Amino acid sequence: MAINKNSNVYIILYTVVMVAIVGALLAFLATTLKPRQDENKLQEKKVAIMKAFGDAKANFDESVTVYRLNGTELTEVAKEQQPVIFEELEKRGDLAAATENLPLFKYAKGSTVKYVIPMVGKGLWGDIWGYVSVEPKEGNVTITGIVMDHAGETPGLGAEIATDAVQALFVDKKLYDESNAFAVRMQKGGAKNEYQVDAITGGTKTSDGVNAMLKECIGKYEAFLKAEAGMAVADTEVTSEEVACAKCAECPERETCVKDCKKSCEECATCDNQCEECEECEKQCAKASENVEPVKVEEK
């Protein structure tokens, strides 16, 4: 052979030609297969939404209407525009930041009207996302189904959020408690009231991620959902005068905790009469949170 196979020129030429051929081949393959792959992902989303609605076998295009929500106003999205919505669902970062033109899916069968809200959040190792289906009825909003998935949570622990068993825990949970505040959460140590579900043992951080996801994403639709259910929109209990004491403020249980207190903790501290409710409140805060040091209740 006249060509020296180990000469630099030959090696460089060989590499360039090889890379060009491989690059062209893969690019061609990717573009040819892309429509099918995108169709697969679209179908997966539609099936997940139908599963959340509780009717996995039904046809999405026939049963579901797609809307954009602005405040409390719905604008219907025509079938031709729906692919845009699904593309937005792919871009999880943008979806998390969106505050207007929010996507909403509606399913009506007989007298039941359910809505599916797309959610995105952060688990321990990566993104988590899901679809929660809610039904405004009887003065509250009830969860009728939820489908969740994740990018890389620990199998057997955080990854359990994608299983039917964990998702079934949320069914029939009401979103808002007696003071109209958002109360659904995964509770570490086991559900403490009728609005909570058991968190995943060994999957605390993922469960916290689910809680944040539920609260923030459903929160964007709160005004609309409450209007549909005929509820008062504002939280009825907490006003700006009722400030939790400093330790309680750091406690993640604060939302449910402070509600039980009729008076703020600082008020109780200067009050001559022991405020039993505050004592219970501070104690519950300290027990429930791992980050806050146990608070010594001041005996007056």
Add this chain to the structure above:
Amino acid sequence: MKLSKNFTNPLAANNPVIVQILGICSALAVTVKMEPALVMGLSVTFVTAFSNLVMSLLRNGVPSRIRIIVQLVVIATLVIVVDQFLRAYMYDLSKQLSVYVGLIITNCIVMGRVEAFALGNKPWDSFVDGVANGLGYALILLLVAFFRELLGSGTLFGIDILNRFGYVGNSLMLFPPMALIIVGCIIWVHRTINKDLQEK
């Protein structure tokens, strides 16, 4: 039709998993159920066979200084091809297999056969060797998956076999260490039968 030794050896006497002890990681990861194990086995067979074929065709033109790099490029290209096809035509399965299809390139069987066989043999022989090693690997995967799915979930290929009798799945079977134990048992049985494989 007489099957050449190139084809029969890797299936049993020189099996890549239980004799050459290659490709163990994916053997543990994708054998929880039989269907992903089958798809993985076929994917590895495809990649090994065609990497062998391509490298054998190129063996006279490849500069020896970049030999390994060229092998990597060829194998990686084939793995991407398989991954793209799975995502297009078998989407649910590709999600179950997730990263493990992409990790086929790290499967020592593929690089091992290219280095050991394809670079020194004719294209057809190399292709046969690749197919046989892939099938040898697939065979072991299916065997491990058989036990793990039957005893762990009571099903085979998703079809209920044991659950109807009130069988409750043995969760231990669903964890990777169990796969390692099963592979160990298979090696034990295999070496008891093939005494010449036993180390002195």
